[in-house]
Amino acid sequence: MAVPETQSSKHSRRGASGALADKAFKGVAFFFASMVLVVLAAIIVMLFKDAWPTFQTFGLDFFVSAKWDVVNDQYGALIPIVGTLVTSLIAILIGIPVSFGIALFISVMAPVWLKRPVGIAVELLAAVPSIIYGMWGLFYFAPWFSENLQPLLTDTLGELPLIGQFFQGPPIGVSLFTAGFILAIMIIPFIASVMRDMFDVVPKDLKESAYAMGSTTWEVIWTVILPYTKVGVIGGIMLGLGRALGETMAVTFVVGNAQELMAGLFYPGSTIASTLANEFNEADGLHMSSLIALGLILFMITFVVLAISKWFLLRLGHAQEGRSA
Amino acid sequence: MTRYQRRKVLNAFNLTASIAVTLFGLVMLGWILTILFTKGFEHINWAVFTENTPPPGESGGLMNAIVGTLMLTVIAVLIGTPIGIMAGTYLAEYGGKSRFASAVRFINDILLSAPSIVVGVFVYTLLVSPVNHFSGWAGSVALAILVVPVIVRTTEDMLKLVPRQIREAAAALGAPRWKVTVHVVYKAALSGMMTGMILATARIMGETAPLLFTALNNNFWSTDMNRPIANMPVVIYQYALSPYSDWQDLAWAAALLITVSVLVMNIFARYGLKSGNQQKP
Numbered sequence: 279m280a281v282p283e284t285q286s287s288k289h290s291r292r293g294a295s296g297a298l299a300d301k302a303f304k305g306v307a308f309f310f311a312s313m314v315l316v317v318l319a320a321i322i323v324m325l326f327k328d329a330w331p332t333f334q335t336f337g338l339d340f341f342v343s344a345k346w347d348v349v350n351d352q353y354g355a356l357i358p359i360v361g362t363l364v365t366s367l368i369a370i371l372i373g374i375p376v377s378f379g380i381a382l383f384i385s386v387m388a389p390v391w392l393k394r395p396v397g398i399a400v401e402l403l404a405a406v407p408s409i410i411y412g413m414w415g416l417f418y419f420a421p422w423f424s425e426n427l428q429p430l431l432t433d434t435l436g437e438l439p440l441i442g443q444f445f446q447g448p449p450i451g452v453s454l455f456t457a458g459f460i461l462a463i464m465i466i467p468f469i470a471s472v473m474r475d476m477f478d479v480v481p482k483d484l485k486e487s488a489y490a491m492g493s494t495t496w497e498v499i500w501t502v503i504l505p506y507t508k509v510g511v512i513g514g515i516m517l518g519l520g521r522a523l524g525e526t527m528a529v530t531f532v533v534g535n536a537q538e539l540m541a542g543l544f545y546p547g548s549t550i551a552s553t554l555a556n557e558f559n560e561a562d563g564l565h566m567s568s569l570i571a572l573g574l575i576l577f578m579i580t581f582v583v584l585a586i587s588k589w590f591l592l593r594l595g596h597a598q599e600g601r602s603a
Numbered sequence: 604m605t606r607y608q609r610r611k612v613l614n615a616f617n618l619t620a621s622i623a624v625t626l627f628g629l630v631m632l633g634w635i636l637t638i639l640f641t642k643g644f645e646h647i648n649w650a651v652f653t654e655n656t657p658p659p660g661e662s663g664g665l666m667n668a669i670v671g672t673l674m675l676t677v678i679a680v681l682i683g684t685p686i687g688i689m690a691g692t693y694l695a696e697y698g699g700k701s702r703f704a705s706a707v708r709f710i711n712d713i714l715l716s717a718p719s720i721v722v723g724v725f726v727y728t729l730l731v732s733p734v735n736h737f738s739g740w741a742g743s744v745a746l747a748i749l750v751v752p753v754i755v756r757t758t759e760d761m762l763k764l765v766p767r768q769i770r771e772a773a774a775a776l777g778a779p780r781w782k783v784t785v786h787v788v789y790k791a792a793l794s795g796m797m798t799g800m801i802l803a804t805a806r807i808m809g810e811t812a813p814l815l816f817t818a819l820n821n822n823f824w825s826t827d828m829n830r831p832i833a834n835m836p837v838v839i840y841q842y843a844l845s846p847y848s849d850w851q852d853l854a855w856a857a858a859l860l861i862t863v864s865v866l867v868m869n870i871f872a873r874y875g876l877k878s879g880n881q882q883k884p
Contacts, residue, residue, distance in 0.1 A: 296779035303781035307693035310686045311707050314755065317748060318710050321721065324728045379624030387618060396625065398870070403632050405869040407809025409836055410862050413843050413854065414635050463631050470628075494614035517716060524718020526812040527840065551720050551812070558724070558816050573724040577717065584713045592709075 321577065329571035331564060340571065346537040348557070353568035355550075355575060357539050361454060362549040362576065365529065366522040368458025369465055373518055377466050378511075381473035382499060397474070404467035412531030415460045420451030420532055423459070428544055447544025452534040455543040460528050465518035472514025472591075476507035510594045516587030523580045526551035550576040643859025646852040651860075655824050656838060659847045665857055667824045667833040672861075674826065675739060675818060675834055676808050679746030684800055686747075687754025694755070695762035696784055708759075715752040722748050723813035731817060739828035742818025746807040753806060757799025761792040801872035805865045811836035835861050 332340060332353065343354025380400060384393050428449060436445035447453055480503050488498045504511070534546020535556050548556075550572045561569055604612070650664045657663025690707070698704025726745040731737055765788050773783040789796070819831040820841060826832075835857045842854035 296782075300780050303784070304693075304697055307689045307697060310689035311693035311698065311704070313686060314690055314707050314711050314714065314751070317751075318714065320729070321725045324725055325721075328728050328732075376624040376627060379621040380628055382621045383625040387621060396629070398874070399629055399632055401873070402866060402869065403628065405805065405865055406632075406635060407811070407836070407861060407865060409809065409811045409839050409843075410635065410639060410858055413839070413858055414638055416843070418634070418638055463628075466628060494610050496614040496617045497610070499617075520716050524716075524720065526718065526720040527836075531844070551718060554720055554724065555812065555815060558727075559819070570724060570728065573721050577721045580716070580718055580721075581713060584716050585709075588709060588712050 322574075325570055325574040325577065329567055329574050331567040332571040335564060340568070341575075344539050346553075348565055351564050353564065355568075355572055357537050358548055358550040358553045358572055359575065360539065361533070361547040362523055362551070362579070364454050364543070364547070365458040365461055365533070365549055366519055368455060368543070369461035369522040370515060370519050372459060372462035373465050373469055373522075374515055376462070377469035377473055377514075377518070380466065380470040381477055384470075385474050385477035386495065386499065386503070400467050400470055403463065404471075407527075408464070408525060409527040409531075411460055411464055411528035415456065415528060415532040416452070419460065420456050423456055424449045424451035428455075432544070443541050444543050446542040447540070449544075450534075450546070452532050452546050453544045454533060454547040457529045457533040457547075457549070458543075460532060461522045461525055464525060464528060465521050468521055469514045469518040472517060473507075473511055476510035476514070476594075477503055480506050509590050513587050513590035513594065516583055516590065520580050520584040520587060523583060524551060524576060526555050530555045639855075639859055639862055642855040646856040647859065651853070651856050656822050656833060656853070657849065658822070659845070659850060662849055663853070665835065665838065665853060665860070667821065668835045668838045668857065669860070670826065671739070671818075671821070671833040672808065672835040674828070675742045675746060675814070675832065676804060678739075678743040678828070679750055679807055680800065680804050682743065683747035683750025683803065684754055687751045687799075687803075688758050688796065690751070691755045691758025692762065692784060694759040696780075696788070711752050711755050714748075715756060718812075719749055719810055720812035720815075723816045726813070727816040737817060737819040737831040739818050739830065739832035742814050742832065742834070743828070745813035745817045746810060749807050749810065749813065750803045753803040754799050757802070758792075758796055761795030761799070762788055764795065765791045798872045801868050805868035805872065808868075809836060809861050809865050811840050815840070 336343065336353065340353065340355055341359070342356055343352075344356040345352050345354045346357055347353070380396075384397055384400075388396060428447075428451075431445050432447075436442050447455075484502050484506065485498055488502045493501070529549050530552040533548055533552050535548050535552055536546040537548055537553075538545070540547065554569055554573060554576075557565070558569055650662065651666075652664060652669065653666055654662075654664030655667045656665060690711075694704050694708060698707070722745050726741050726748070730741040730744060769787060769791060770783055773787040774780070778786070814834055814837050818834055818837070820837040821831045821833040823833075839854045839857045839861070842850035842857070845851065
């Protein structure tokens with residue numbers, strides 16, 4: 279009788295320690311999961327705290343003033359904010375059609391043996407470090423651009439009424455447009471890979487029904503595949519935009535880093551990220567506080583864009599669950 | 604032109620455009636890699652690996668920067684991986700569809716794409732500005748913040764691929780839940796989790812922006828994590844933009860080394876380890 283008793287008590291003790299270990303394990307997992315939220319909160323709090331002197335000194339003027347004057351300690355965020363938005367806009371305007379074409383090529387048109395190598399090559403574009411784009415952009419792309427593409431654009435689009443003024447600027451190669459163009463190449467893999475994943479899951483029946491009705495491949499793409507995947511496609515585009523907004527090193531090399539507001543896209547300019555990279559280590563006092571305020575603004579803009587992206591992609595997840603159920 | 608012809612022409616035009624933009628993407632990749640390899644190989648020699656970064660106008664190498672980058676990266680991965688694995692485990696094994704888990708997932712995906720330069724500024728305000736000096740630790744912490752979201756995401760995805768039946772079989776044998784997770788589920792998801800770790804390493808190795816305000820750079824040999832430490836990305840940044848041709852040459856050599864490491868890790872993680880599981884990360 280004694281033997282089974284000790285065994286059972288041993289069992290229950292093991293059971294109790296097991297339950298305790300279970301609780302501890304779950305507790306540790308919960309703790310680290312909540313760290314993700316803590317980091318986000320800490321980023322916002324710390325940046326806000328150090329940016330506070332700037333908001334206190336300049337108030338709302340900080341957001342609309344185009345004066346970034348280190349000598350006289352006057353700071354306004356308008357030029358870097360506009361530069362960030364303009365370069366990112368150029369990036370998605372170029373990036374959307376190119377990503378769409380690449381995703382279509384891989385998903386719809388390419389023969390099976392070609393899908394994988396092309397897919398790998400496009401993913402490698404995303405893996406190349408940002409600073410490499412910067413070096414290539416500054417030493418090779420910018421000179422080529424200013425000698426070949428820029429005069430062409432100035433002579434054609436630059437002659438148009440209204441939008442012509444956007445395509446003017448000195449032939450030095452470093453400009454908002456160059457930065458936007460290189461950003462486009464950097465975000466293409468992200469947008470293309472989301473689009474391609476979307477296109478791949480369009481049900482075969484839908485596509486084949488459309489072909490059977492006599493549609494051309496393009497009509498199947500435009501009237502079946504795209505409407506079916508539009509939510510995900512928008513999510514992918516927003517993801518690319520979020521990436522472009524915060525990209526630092528490539529832009530810093532080619533944007534020209536001028537704190538001036540010019541109408542022409544071929545003039546040098548600056549973005550929030552490039553201003554930070556350039557000035558942060560030489561700044562103190564109000565200058566430093568203003569740079570941190572810029573960082574906070576950048577974080578907020580990308581947060582909103584990425585949240586919208588995530589919201590679209592989540593909606594897609596729910597819609598598909600609903601469909602399969 | 605009849606309507607039918609118009610449709611045919613539109614179709615042909617758009618499909619040709621699709622091929623053209625794909626070629627455009629491939630040409631850009633080819634252009635970048637060609638320049639990187641020709642310029643990089645021109646300037647790679649033994650001195651690159653055996654000498655420290657030189658003063659302007661002298662020849663030298665990248666030894667301190669290579670060692671510094673390895674230290675910063677390894678420490679960041681060592682800090683970030685356990686945090687990421689535990690958080691991912693919570694999401695996959697306990698969180699389910701609870702409000703808390705959904706919030707963590709949402710925020711994690713945003714941090715995954717958040718601007719790395721802002722992470723640099725954050726760590727500066729947290730670890731550099733209070734002590735008034737740059738340090739290797741601050742650099743590693745900044746990189747670790749970039750590692751965590753990648754690991755959380757891949758860990759959750761990989762654990763969710765492990766079939767329920769395996770968990771139930773282990774539980775039926777009397778294993779407590781944490782043992783089921785650690786000894787059974789992790790084992791089944793191991794190759795996927797390794798993929799995540801390698802991708803995270805590849806992602807931070809070439810990151811420059813978060814190091815500018817944290818680890819900074821060091822022109823001398825130093826392995827002290829409490830002081831500024833040399834690293835490849837910041838060396839590339841400073842040397843490429845310098846007026847000295849020796850420095851620019853070294854920047855190309857460093858660029859080649861970093862890019863090749865990052866690309867090899869990417870290809871290995873995505874396609875080398877894939878045989879173990881069918882799903883892509």
